[in-house]
Amino acid sequence: MMVVVAYDVNTETPEGRKRLRAVAKISAKYGQRVQNSVFECEVSPSDYLMLVHDLVEVMDQERDSLRMYKLGAKHSSKIEQFGRRRHLPVDDVMLI
Amino acid sequence: MRQLLNTLFVTTEDVYLSLENDNVVVHQDDQILAKVPLRSIESILCFSYKGASPSLMGRCGELGVGLSFYSPRGRYYCSILGENNRNVLLRRAQYRYADDEVLSLTLAKSFILGKVFNSRWVLERAKRDHALRVNVKRLSEQSERLAHSLRDIRGCESMEALRGIEGIAAKDYFYAFDDLILKSKDDFFFEERTRRPPLDKMNALLSFIYSVVTNDCVAALQGVGLDPYVGFMHVDRPGRASLALDLVEEFRPVLADRFALTLVNTGVVQSKDFEQRENGGVFLTDSGRKAVLSSWQKRKMELITHPFLQERISWGLVPYVQALLLARLLRGDLDAYPPFFWK
Numbered sequence: 001m002m003v004v005v006a007y008d009v010n011t012e013t014p015e016g017r018k019r020l021r022a023v024a025k026i027s028a029k030y031g032q033r034v035q036n037s038v039f040e041c042e043v044s045p046s047d048y049l050m051l052v053h054d055l056v057e058v059m060d061q062e063r064d065s066l067r068m069y070k071l072g073a074k075h076s077s078k079i080e081q082f083g084r085r086r087h088l089p090v091d092d093v094m095l096i
Numbered sequence: 097m098r099q100l101l102n103t104l105f106v107t108t109e110d111v112y113l114s115l116e117n118d119n120v121v122v123h124q125d126d127q128i129l130a131k132v133p134l135r136s137i138e139s140i141l142c143f144s145y146k147g148a149s150p151s152l153m154g155r156c157g158e159l160g161v162g163l164s165f166y167s168p169r170g171r172y173y174c175s176i177l178g179e180n181n182r183n184v185l186l187r188r189a190q191y192r193y194a195d196d197e198v199l200s201l202t203l204a205k206s207f208i209l210g211k212v213f214n215s216r217w218v219l220e221r222a223k224r225d226h227a228l229r230v231n232v233k234r235l236s237e238q239s240e241r242l243a244h245s246l247r248d249i250r251g252c253e254s255m256e257a258l259r260g261i262e263g264i265a266a267k268d269y270f271y272a273f274d275d276l277i278l279k280s281k282d283d284f285f286f287e288e289r290t291r292r293p294p295l296d297k298m299n300a301l302l303s304f305i306y307s308v309v310t311n312d313c314v315a316a317l318q319g320v321g322l323d324p325y326v327g328f329m330h331v332d333r334p335g336r337a338s339l340a341l342d343l344v345e346e347f348r349p350v351l352a353d354r355f356a357l358t359l360v361n362t363g364v365v366q367s368k369d370f371e372q373r374e375n376g377g378v379f380l381t382d383s384g385r386k387a388v389l390s391s392w393q394k395r396k397m398e399l400i401t402h403p404f405l406q407e408r409i410s411w412g413l414v415p416y417v418q419a420l421l422l423a424r425l426l427r428g429d430l431d432a433y434p435p436f437f438w439k
């Protein structure tokens with residue numbers, strides 16, 4: 001299924017900036033960065049649990065916010081794109 | 097049912113693949129062309145001569161992502177295999193089955209039955225869909241002869257006899273094949289099947305698609321833990337994926353031939369997508385291969401109802417499902433192998 005990961009990490013402190021990098025790195029393991037703090041992840045149900053677990057582990061519940069939007073398997077009809085693309089869509093032919 | 101994820105085709109010939117944070121990274125000189133998480137893809141087909149980093153190969157094996165290397169011209173080199181071939185009992189059962197002549201013949205008959213049945217329906221569909229544009233009389237005659245072959249296959253008692261019937265059926269089928277080409281007849285025509293090398297454009301197209309489907313069969317067999325090199329009809333030979341060649345028979349007409357015809361009849365592949373080499377062989381060009389592969393990927397995503405399982409699956413999963421059914425037969429969970437009969 002397709003999951004959109006959107007996050008907000010408080011970067012006022014050096015620890016915050018470190019958390020931001022960690023969150024981005026974990027998300028990038030499972031999906032592609034489509035905007036600065038938005039990732040689209042095509043994951044299996046078990047991968048999804050691991051992704052959530054890893055993210056919650058590094059985030060700071062007091063300062064940061066994390067939202068997961070589950071778009072299911074038929075996600076292509078639910079996404080519209082305008083402007084510049086910075087990733088390779090997984091629902092289209094992937095040819096480089 | 098397992099979900100079929102996307103395949104990453106790397107057809108640019110001077111890129112290098114590496115691993116970074118569980119992503120495959122495509123480098124061209126100092127530039128990064130793409131970064132794709134390994135978890136969201138099924139396999140990587142690499143046609144670049146620069147290859148890939150060992151760490152990427154290792155991670156692909158671990159995550160079960162297929163990684164296959166081809167020459168920029170499309171010749172198959174090798175694939176990376178993970179630890180998925182652990183079921184030694186299944187493989188032992190397969191070898192015992194292959195050593196038993198009677199059992200092997202029953203299986204070989206199923207594969208050929210599937211092939212001839214599907215060939216016949218390719219002709220029948222052409223009759224139905226394009227009644228005004230094709231030579232209906234010839235198609236009916238050939239289809240009738242294939243129906244005869246089907247009966248012969250059921251009654252045949254030796255592998256030689258079966259090979260003979262298969263040869264005749266293939267000839268009967270290809271005799272009517274030219275009628276199925278509806279467009280640009282000057283460039284695309286079919287007289288007989290030629291290979292090594294293919295001598296005309298249609299044969300070049302068929303050869304390329306067959307190699308792609310066969311490779312999918314190898315991957316499917318390996319995925320369910322069978323040994324693609326030990327076949328039931330095709331004789332063992334070093335380096336020949338005999339079981340994949342057995343399995344691919346039933347898909348040739350429906351998956352490969354009809355796909356090739358669609359490419360020609362809809363103009364996706366044109367005369368300019370081929371080149372002739374010094375030895376007289378005709379091959380697809382770079383752009384031709386790209387066109388074929390990208391349509392192939394779309395075709396694989398189309399959904400069908402599997403005739404035996406009665407489940408909605410994508411075309412790309414058909415070889416996988418058949419490999420699974422074959423494994424079930426070898427383990428003794430099924431009484432007979434149900435070939436893929438597609439109307």
